Amino acid sequence: MAKKIAEPTQTPRERAILVGVDLIGDPGLLPLEDSLAELALLADTAEVEVLGEVTQRLDKPNPDTFIGSGKVEEIKMLVEETQADLVIFDTELSPRHQRELEERFGEQVRVIDRTALILDIFARHASTREGILQVELAYYEYRLPRLTRVWTHLARQTGGGGGRTGSTGGVGLRGPGETQLEVDRREIRRRIARLKEELEKVRAHRQRYREQRRRSNIPIVALVGYTNAGKSTLLNSLARAEVYVADQLFATLDPTTRRVELPAGHTVLFTDTVGFIQKLPTQLIAAFRATLEEITEADLLVHVLDVTHPNAWEQWKAVQQTLLDIGCENIPTITALNKVDRISDTEAIRKALGQFTSSVAISAKTGEGLPNLLREVENILFENFAPVTVYIPYREGQLIAQFHEFGKVEESQPFGEYIKIKGSLPGRLLNAYRPYLKRPTPAKSEV
Numbered sequence: 001m002a003k004k005i006a007e008p009t010q011t012p013r014e015r016a017i018l019v020g021v022d023l024i025g026d027p028g029l030l031p032l033e034d035s036l037a038e039l040a041l042l043a044d045t046a047e048v049e050v051l052g053e054v055t056q057r058l059d060k061p062n063p064d065t066f067i068g069s070g071k072v073e074e075i076k077m078l079v080e081e082t083q084a085d086l087v088i089f090d091t092e093l094s095p096r097h098q099r100e101l102e103e104r105f106g107e108q109v110r111v112i113d114r115t116a117l118i119l120d121i122f123a124r125h126a127s128t129r130e131g132i133l134q135v136e137l138a139y140y141e142y143r144l145p146r147l148t149r150v151w152t153h154l155a156r157q158t159g160g161g162g163g164r165t166g167s168t169g170g171v172g173l174r175g176p177g178e179t180q181l182e183v184d185r186r187e188i189r190r191r192i193a194r195l196k197e198e199l200e201k202v203r204a205h206r207q208r209y210r211e212q213r214r215r216s217n218i219p220i221v222a223l224v225g226y227t228n229a230g231k232s233t234l235l236n237s238l239a240r241a242e243v244y245v246a247d248q249l250f251a252t253l254d255p256t257t258r259r260v261e262l263p264a265g266h267t268v269l270f271t272d273t274v275g276f277i278q279k280l281p282t283q284l285i286a287a288f289r290a291t292l293e294e295i296t297e298a299d300l301l302v303h304v305l306d307v308t309h310p311n312a313w314e315q316w317k318a319v320q321q322t323l324l325d326i327g328c329e330n331i332p333t334i335t336a337l338n339k340v341d342r343i344s345d346t347e348a349i350r351k352a353l354g355q356f357t358s359s360v361a362i363s364a365k366t367g368e369g370l371p372n373l374l375r376e377v378e379n380i381l382f383e384n385f386a387p388v389t390v391y392i393p394y395r396e397g398q399l400i401a402q403f404h405e406f407g408k409v410e411e412s413q414p415f416g417e418y419i420k421i422k423g424s425l426p427g428r429l430l431n432a433y434r435p436y437l438k439r440p441t442p443a444k445s446e447v
């Protein structure tokens with residue numbers, strides 16, 4: 001089904017047709033229409049005007065064009081009719097599909113997928129050095145397999161003029177395009193390597209900073225959740241911070257950390273960071289490692305969920321899946337059902353709360369429920385003790401002393417080069433001991 005949904009406006013925004021595909025036997029997390037609606041929001045955030053939508057149900061992708069040839073024609077006609085500049089697929093396209101489709105739609109039309117659109121938004125919203133480096137890395141990783149013989153933008157930047165385009169019909173019969181392609185690829189690989197090096201430095205810096213905070217014994221609470229759930233609004237309310245808030249996808253890219261005082265007087269750090277989305281491109285997860293470590297190394301997660309969203313539960317699932325992917329399954333989590341100021345049905349909220357071991361209903365906007373949230377944070381981090389058995393190397397004297405000071409020790413005995421301590425620890429300290437949960441194999445050298 002193809003439909004034209006808007007007349008082009010006068011402003012020079014790029015104009016796009018969206019394409020959604022339902023692969024039979026491989027249903028996405030969201031129904032096709034909802035996923036397309038989300039794609040339209042992404043387009044809007046990227047300042048792209050949506051002029052039409054096309055959908056198709058497919059048994060399996062066409063090896064050349066992904067969608068069927070009839071559909072290709074249908075889109076081509078719609079593109080001509082609306083004078084669109086872009087065709088945006090909701091599914092990730094292989095480089096080959098992308099190339100074939102561009103050939104069929106004609107020179108003026110660019111074909112991109114959801115990943116490219118998200119990368120574009122990230123590039124717009126990156127403001128710190130770390131953010132910019134990470135977006136650049138994700139971009140080049142995405143570009144590399146997609147380089148074609150076409151004289152690309154990057155090639156123009158780095159090609160350095162005639163000499164490097166190669167000679168026509170030279171030795172080995174390599175065409176000029178092909179030589180240029182190799183130069184481009186090498187150049188991108190070189191940039192990727194350099195970006196990775198620089199990002200390693202950023203990571204090391206963040207790591208040192210976190211260790212400092214850990215030594216000062218201030219636990220870290222990370223706000224996680226689907227994009228637009230209200231994480232930044234919540235940080236602003238809790239800490240009178242001034243993080244940019246917008247009814248936009250991926251408004252936040254770079255982490256912000258603020259100190260917050262809890263009801264019984266303990267202090268914690270809250271970190272607001274990038275949101276998640278369904279079909280989150282893997283390049284982005286990999287490239288954003290430095291930023292995501294703010295989440296994976298937190299002592300507690302507050303999963304902010306927009307309960308008023310029609311796809312709230314799918315969004316919850318997408319976030320849980322991403323948390324699992326980045327290795328957060330062992331971090332205690334409070335689910336904060338947000339935006340309850342918009343809901344009058346208290347029974348529905350009560351039911352929703354019952355689905356989680358630890359949950360609170362809040363409105364980040366009006367402040368309703370925030371004292372409950374802070375009490376729950378304090379409870380988990382400072383009052384609940386979790387049973388653990390750890391094997392700590394003797395050189396980690398500070399960790400051993402800390403266990404005795406703040407934890408409850410039931411049993412403590414030497415274990416090779418380690419000391420085995422069985423007992424319990426308050427939630428805020430669990431993370432520091434996580435590397436020592438596994439029973440080490442005894443060293444042979446001691447014989």
Ligand SMILES: Nc1nc2c(ncn2[C@@H]2O[C@H](COP(=O)(O)OP(=O)(O)OP(=O)(O)O)[C@@H](O)[C@H]2O)c(=O)[nH]1
Pocket residue numbers: 225226227228229230231232233234244245246247248249250251252253274275276338339340341342362363364365366
């Ligand atoms: N009614 C209502 N709106 C809220 C509430 N919390 C946030 N919002 C709105 O939801 C939108 C998104 O809020 P943000 O705080 O930017 O969301 P975020 O989770 O930081 O989003 P990203 O940074 O894009 O991932 C904004 O328009 C907020 O005003 C709430 O409790 N009630």
Ligand SMILES: [Mg+2]
Pocket residue numbers: 231232233244245251252273
């Ligand atoms: Mg935000």
